[in-house]
Amino acid sequence: MTAANGGRVALVTGASRGLGGVIARRLAADGWAVAVNHRSSAGEAGAVVERIRADGGAAEAFAADVTDDTEAPALVERVADRLGPVTALVLNATGPQPAVPVEDLTWEAHLDQLRFFVKSPTLLVRAALPGMRAAGGGRVIQIGSDIVDRAPPGMSAYTAAKAAQFGLTRTWARELGPYGITVNLVAPGWIPVERHAHHGPEDIAAYRDDVPLGRMGTPEDVAATVAFLASDAASFVTGERVTVNGGHT
Numbered sequence: 001m002t003a004a005n006g007g008r009v010a011l012v013t014g015a016s017r018g019l020g021g022v023i024a025r026r027l028a029a030d031g032w033a034v035a036v037n038h039r040s041s042a043g044e045a046g047a048v049v050e051r052i053r054a055d056g057g058a059a060e061a062f063a064a065d066v067t068d069d070t071e072a073p074a075l076v077e078r079v080a081d082r083l084g085p086v087t088a089l090v091l092n093a094t095g096p097q098p099a100v101p102v103e104d105l106t107w108e109a110h111l112d113q114l115r116f117f118v119k120s121p122t123l124l125v126r127a128a129l130p131g132m133r134a135a136g137g138g139r140v141i142q143i144g145s146d147i148v149d150r151a152p153p154g155m156s157a158y159t160a161a162k163a164a165q166f167g168l169t170r171t172w173a174r175e176l177g178p179y180g181i182t183v184n185l186v187a188p189g190w191i192p193v194e195r196h197a198h199h200g201p202e203d204i205a206a207y208r209d210d211v212p213l214g215r216m217g218t219p220e221d222v223a224a225t226v227a228f229l230a231s232d233a234a235s236f237v238t239g240e241r242v243t244v245n246g247g248h249t
């Protein structure tokens, strides 16, 4: 644990780009030492770390497949060795989210999503638990989705896994509350990131027209909610889902 961050060490999974990269930068700006996890995009993760350091923050990149039984717990240990025990765990990483109509839906398609939103959170929470208990508390922040409310056709595997992720949040909040560990879920609407570059202005306009607040959400909107849930100000908030979608649902 470094003196500079006062024991505030955040591990953000899938932080080499997209929402995770911006969440990592926001937590670092708030004084957290941030572990920037990625699986394969070392260059992008390095750029996130460089930007945090240039802004005066503390960060380090950690490559690991967070869905892997061995690599996930090893990641938590490596972060503890380098930065200190993880006291905020932001479960953000995702793989591809293909549309699969029910006629073609396989168990393997379900597992592809469950690995990210049930298996990986389980491996990482289990690994981080001793450190959080020793620290007298901690934060688990899951990045879910408002897709559970919108339920678009073809997206049942992703939607089911995201619903399961909220089930974990509710149960773990009750189990871990006695240790001072809060567990919450942030549910973004469509927040355009790098992987959405192929969507044209018509797609954006069609979505935005249905958003009561009349604009697209930004990664910074999501990061601000994560930052709140990670902060001392949210110490009495647990088991909640905070939807960040401009009122879309």
Ligand SMILES: NC(=O)c1ccc[n+]([C@@H]2O[C@H](COP(=O)([O-])OP(=O)(O)OC[C@H]3O[C@@H](n4cnc5c(N)ncnc54)[C@H](OP(=O)(O)O)[C@@H]3O)[C@@H](O)[C@H]2O)c1
Binding pocket: 013, 014, 015, 016, 017, 018, 019, 020, 037, 038, 039, 040, 041, 042, 064, 065, 066, 067, 091, 092, 093, 094, 095, 143, 144, 145, 146, 187, 188, 189, 190, 191, 192, 193, 194, 195
């Ligand atoms: N953006 C949206 O509109 C939106 C809406 C609702 C919910 N969400 C949720 O927000 C979260 C982030 O989404 P995003 O849009 O920011 O995703 P993204 O841009 O596709 O980024 C995914 C991140 O996960 C990493 N990753 C992939 N497989 C990994 C693995 N096995 N182990 C570790 N890291 C891995 C990627 O890094 P590497 O390339 O290095 O592997 C990348 O940093 C997800 O949980 C998603 O479901 C997003």
